[in-house]
Amino acid sequence: MINYLANPNRFLNFIKPIEFSIGVFSFLFIFIGLYLSLFNSPEDYQQGDTVRIMYIHVPFAWFASFLYFSISIASIFFIIWKHPFADIIARSIAPLGLIFSILTILTGSLWGKPMWGTWWVWDARLTSMLILCLFYFAYIGISNAFPRKIDGSKPAAILAIVGMVNLPIIKFSVDWWNTLHQPASIIRFDGPSINQEMLLPLVIMLLGFLFMSIFIILINIKTNLIYKKYQSEILKLG
């Protein structure tokens, strides 16, 4: 299956019929998710209405990390099997991940001010998230640093793989060290510590973000494939 789809043309043919429905799904899920989280979910016993920031903060944070993980996996494929399509995929994910990581920090600081009493602290969770954001900047910078874009692919892929060590640090920072940020609420050994009524809108938002990410990344992949074709045509013309 992966081998079959690794060919750009077959891949484009494969996604053509499902692309539109992915877009529709992302719109529907995010629409319903936003409605539930803003108007139809209970206030938190401690945080009141401020808890509603969680419904966008958590999806931003999860997908910022998850998209970085996808970039590193694609980069490993690129480094070992030298498959150019893996490089295209990694490049297509990076801008979205960067935006997500910036929005994680912004929504987090909007949440931190009323609850903690500060916009920003240098605790392990916040700092490791900032480092993720910087890795995205560095990846995008290096992969576009050369006149021939393809020359930047290998160093960028190595950078992406190095940045992988940051991911478990982000996830477990709240368990390993004392942090101002609270520990995990959803993925934890004894089950979620979040009430059902509040978990539902969050899960719908997460699904919406999944579809939205796939939709946007597919557009980026198509753009990058066209650009690559264009560059090789120019080379042919000399």
Place this chain on the structure above:
Amino acid sequence: MNPKSQRLIILFFFLTLLGLSTFLVLKSLEDNIVYFYSPTDINEKILSNEIDLSKRIRIGGLVKENSILKEGKKISFKIHDGIDEILVIYNGILPDLFREEQGVVALGKIENKNFSAIEILAKHDENYMPKEVSDMLKKNGKWKGKLN
């Protein structure tokens, strides 16, 4: 050996070494990465002289029940972690979430065994629930104290 498996092996070793070195760096920097010390940590560190009392540090824990005293703008309360406690003196604005048994982090210096704070931040925990649920849990006596 073909170049592919060679690259695979190199990458594997590279990642192992990278992970190991990251672990060692984080381990040795542990004291700088922790955002705050608990009262127990602080007392241990004072006993073993590991701490520079002239430097600003952060301590964190829960606000002890019935320990909040207000005199004008000056406020004092105890931070505890279930084992040890320390008296905090503060002169300033408290965050909204500040209350008994709430997690807080204070920045300041130790002066005569008390902690004189210049900034108080509130922590909130990882539990999310509507008010009715928390009221019901408290009524039924199933409310988990945050530390015990």
